[in-house]
Amino acid sequence: MNDVLLFFLQYREAIFIIILSLFLGIEVISHVPSVLHTPLMSGANAIHGVVIIGAIIVMGHAQDVLSMILGFLAVILGTLNVVGGFVVTDRMLEMFRKKKSKN
């Protein structure tokens, strides 16, 4: 029991952020029309590419060759997620806008 309480106190800020973000994420997109489901999914996909920051941190403190290689790979993968994600989303939304202007 004490461990749980200690855990809570130790990570209280993170827990706070997690819980508030949970509600925020639901609230923010709750009124999305169905035509936007796919672009929104794609946009959210790009946002979780924020994991690249972790990859940069790992890579930035890598000492031996193995961690260098893995870190290098991780940064590439993360960048693919971020850049690919945002560009694909932009392309999808381009379509929507083109149609709008013809209206």
Place this chain on the structure above:
Amino acid sequence: METINLLIQYTPEISILEMSYILASVLFIVGLKRLSHPDTARNGNLWAAAGMGLAILFTILFHKKDEESIGNIPWIIGALAIGTAVGWVAARKVKMTAMPQMVSIFNGMGGACAALISLMEFPKLQESLAVSGASSMLHGETLAILFGLTIGGVSFAGSMIAFGKLDEKIGDIKASWIRYLNLFFLLMLVVLVVIIMFKHPVGGDNILIYLLTLLALVYGVSFVMPIGGADMPVVISLLNSFTGIAAACGGFLYNNQAMLTGGILVGSSGTLLTILMCKAMNRSLLNVIIGAFGGDASANAEAGDKTVKEITLSDAAVLLSYSQKVLIVPGYGLAVAQAQHLCHELDVLLTSKGVEVKYGIHPVAGRMPGHMNVLLAEADVPYEKLLEMEEANNEMQNTDVVIVIGANDVVNPAAEDDASSPIYGMPVIKAWEAKNVIVMKRSMAKGYAAIENKLFYHPKNNMLFGDAKSTLQKLVAEIKNL
């Protein structure tokens, strides 16, 4: 009383870095908000991208761990450059119709990235726990690492399978035993995590962590394998929220606010989005995952001896050419056959003959919301011609011919009048209310929902069998020859 060291050493750099993370989080939130409105969506995407750029740049410049700045910067920049070049080109080059596959791949990359980070951080944590004399791995950071590894691994493997299915490289396996196998894998994953949590930090054989990685990958494959190809968009959306959670685990590990907010935001909004997608199909998420869309025995038997009317190409050509109003109802089959350009050609040809051609778009036609809109936009079909389901239904009684191309469940009358049908209650396009119906279909096979479609046996209906692309080709040629 234990004292917990929560103080961080103040330096201007750290303060600036934390501020940049707050700004990035705000940009993510505003970006997501704007992404969910049609007018601001494109702009919202850019906001989120700006937030990401900011967070990356400031991390490289100002991040410090144990007073040590980020090193290996040339390598980091090199990796960023490679990733950017490949990602940019891939995203630009991909065909509009292959977008969901692309999203799936990029999602998998994020998952793999999260898993790699965990794999690399685990030995370091083990070491530091051993030094501090801890008696077990029971620690918040261990939990974050193991969760990040497991969820990231599942997301990576699952996304690759989803990609393969959407690209039609991998078929469906519909065997009920996979369900039990999946439960077993899931249980094994939990057990492994618990074992690692309670093991002693010293005695550094890392075999367990590699076993966990392997198991996560296997589970990712077997999780997606039995789910039907047409349901992949829902699965991708679900895996997308998984990767969000994996990213948040990284944020927890590094006490990094940008990763934490970004990851959790995607995790929660992604889950909601997944549920919304399922709702648009009038199904539950569980139903999609288990894939228990079994055909109703009574409905099947009842339809057994009814007759199906076929129409010849020339008859269809005449019928269409002398109509006043034609409504095209596209579905997944149109996307699979890549027949959107031919569809547009038919539309132009008929319009030149004075026929009013419109498209009736069911919100989940193609099982990816907006799929048909994107597909038809690619073929330059003007936006005004696309009617939403309700508009289409309102005009149905004045419509002479409805052409159903590769759609099935979204025009099934059973959704309205057969309470025993699995799709009962789903709003559908009421094609049968029009004066004539032509259904283009490869065979009498059932749609994804695996239920009989009474529309095919309807007296107004005429079947035009064949692949959507070749049938449309022949039909267009036939109309030209009239």
